[in-house]
Amino acid sequence: MPSDPLEPSxxxxxxxxxxxxxxxxxxxxxxxxxxxVLWALATIAAFALPALETxxxxxxxxxxxxxxxxxxxxxxxxxxxxxxxxxxxGLEPRVR
Numbered sequence: 001m002p003s004d005p006l007e008p009s010x011x012x013x014x015x016x017x018x019x020x021x022x023x024x025x026x027x028x029x030x031x032x033x034x035x036x037v038l039w040a041l042a043t044i045a046a047f048a049l050p051a052l053e054t055x056x057x058x059x060x061x062x063x064x065x066x067x068x069x070x071x072x073x074x075x076x077x078x079x080x081x082x083x084x085x086x087x088x089x090g091l092e093p094r095v096r
Contacts, residue, residue, distance in 0.1 A: 036070070042059040
């Protein structure tokens with residue numbers, strides 16, 4: 001009997017290739033910049049407006065976490081560019 005269409009194929013050639021993501025979705029810089037600007041605005045508001053005094057610690061923590069996260073991302077991207085074995089993969093967009 002020919003292969004059953006309801007059974008999944010095990011041959012690698014039958015696997016469809018997922019479509020490429022648009023370049024705009026692969027670039028993390030807009031997300032990083034937007035997050036940094038929003039945390040900076042929240043920090044400025046927390047120190048400028050007395051009603052937002054309770055935001056001060058949270059906004060400073062948000063800035064700190066953003067700096068640490070951005071530093072780790074940049075460190076991993078640099079390691080991936082130089083070909084380090086322990087670096088994450090997929091941090092650079094694929095060139096077609």
